[in-house]
Amino acid sequence: MPHIHIRHYPRDFTADQLxxxxxxxxxxxxxxxxxxxxxxxxxxxxxxxxxxxxxxxxEIAARPDQQVRRPGYVNES
Structure with missing residues (x-):
């Protein structure tokens, strides 16, 4: 513990970036x-x-109480 799970658009990472x-x-x-x-x-x-x-x-919409930071592209309405 803890485990950090990062979801992202597909891309190739270099060894240095990882x-x-x-x-x-x-x-x-x-x-x-x-x-x-x-x-x-x-x-x-x-x-x-x-x-x-x-x-x-x-998931972002369903779990707002678990977020430390919301993305700026999410509609707040």
């Missing part, structure tokens, strides 16, 4: 939760633009 994501996210989580690096896991899940509404935006 290392950057790993280091930045791990540093923030270990500092905030006061845990060692071995306690953190991170996964990346590509989601096609066609599936984004049903898979990601639907």
């Amino acid at each position: 290392r950057e994501i790993d280091e930045a996210v791990t540093a923030a989580v270990t500092r905030t939760f006061a845990l060692g690096e071995d306690a953190v896991s991170i996964s990346l899940e590509p989601v096609t633009p066609e599936d984004w509404q049903a898979q990601v935006l639907a």
Whole structure:
């Protein structure tokens, strides 16, 4: 614990980009939760633009109480 699951549009990441994501996210989580690096896991899940509404935006709308940050493109109405 904790596990960070990042969904994103499909893309190819370089080894350096993956290392950057790993280091930045791990540093923030270990500092905030006061845990060692071995306690953190991170996964990346590509989601096609066609599936984004049903898979990601639907979850954002259904779980507003669990969000730390909402995307600026979500309609607030």
